[in-house]
Amino acid sequence: MSRVASYSAAVVAMVVAAPAQAALPADPLGSPMWQRLGKSLFGDAPVRFDPRVRVIFPDIAENQRQFPVAIDARGIVGVKRILLFADLNPIPLAVDYTLGAAQPYFSTRIKLDQRTPVRGAVQLADGSWLVSGGWIDAAGGGCSLPPISRVKGDWAQHLGEVRGVARRVAGATRVRLAFRHPMDTGLIGNIPTYNLEEVVLTGAEGRRFGDLRIEASVAEDPEFALIVDALPGEEIAMAGRDTNGIDYAARLMPTTVAAPR
């Protein structure tokens, strides 16, 4: 039997031997972590690459401590969950966002520990995932440099501060939230992991807009942007919690501005 034939037979055997589990599609970005990450993030659910998941970020990682990324899946109907992850970060997942009465748009700033794929994945009602993303080059160490506020030593004085704004634009409400938090990754000597881990946005009578699960790979002083379907005059309540059990709370009353240019 030729070598090629025996290799083909082995592949066939593997495919046949695999249970009902859907195979992950080949990664267009050629990431060494794709298979492993894909399995851990998506399990057995079907996965497709789809450019309608727009993962938008700058051409240059000017600051590897805080790299802005937006995931815009407003071209896709029925998105119920959004993941943001960077394959080659020591903490690949950054945010797991479960949507309530919200549009599938999300942005934040993440740390980059090296050149890496940065991806967004959106889950549809049938459980399947649509994935997109791209490579970004970055200087090293975004996850293993001490937070600025640790160096300055003032992080505790500002813990709990939240700035924000909610703007009604063209019928939707854009919510910006900016926390003060060191977002310790646990990768710096003698400082354990300490991060904001959950942010929940609700409207009148507890109506859910969205629920963010947040990892320490989100940048220090984390910022988030979401687009929620608030009703006119409906106040937005934010309830958050960090890994030390400290609670965060804020309220935003949307204001109206002219449609963006």
Add this chain to the structure above:
Amino acid sequence: MIDRRAVLAILAAGVAAPLHAVPLRYTIDPQPVAPDLWVVRGVDAPIDHANGGAIANISILRTAAGTVLVDCGPSLRYGQQLKAAAEALTGMPVIRVYLTHLHPDHIYGAAAFDRSIVAATPALARSLETLGPSFSDGMYRLLGDWMRGTEFAAPGKVLGEDHETFGDRRLDLYPLAGHSEADLAIVDATTGMLIAGDLVFHDRAPSTPHADIARWLASLDRLGTIGHRAVIPGHGPIDPTPGAAIDQTRDWLSWLRDTLDRAVAEGLDAVEAGNLAIPDRFAALQAARYELQRSVAHFFSRIEEQALPRVDLRR
């Protein structure tokens, strides 16, 4: 007939060639811009391996006392080639190297010169004590072998005076700020040329990693009053007029400030701000999108911290 030994020699040559790749060399091509004044134009692009970091404009002046340089490029290799090219051009040894500001594309070539002739204003010398070596990692990462042997060399001459004279050529020194903590602009009194450093960009978007836009605009106003004839910008083509490049730099910076302020007020995020439309009047500016996105990284969070209200219940 080719014998076996010849075949081996040919094979060896073929194999050896890639191992002994041609050493990296910059193209140093001084362009005359005024009597006894030349400019080595930088590439109007971001620092990249393809350009070896040679993106800043370098000025060469011939005086009766010797050759004067304003800035000296990104690396030891550049500095060495610049020194040789300038001395061949003028027939005079380099006796002064001015550093206009702290950024490595302008000053890391200083390693090729005697420290005693490398000059900086007191404010720049102070700034370089802490920040001077800090760009090394990033430059080596981006440029690799172009940077071989380059170490930051601190200036040996601190400029207390408001001018220096070499032979009969007087250079007026304007210590200003805004592009960085300490920016030096120089006017060659003989020709009326303003050598503006990175206070002035021309047809190339201004970069802002250490910028204070309000101070920068004030410095541009000051430059508008000194009565020069033409401008050698830090990046981009020579401006044959006194005002066009200064006005363009002012226009971009004002637009940038207003645009980012408005983006924060409208609740946009940093990704959206970096992708805002750039007005048609800036179409001639190279690297405009790139610099806008860098500027968002430099300024956006600070603007938000000032402009966005506290919404937490502890306020």
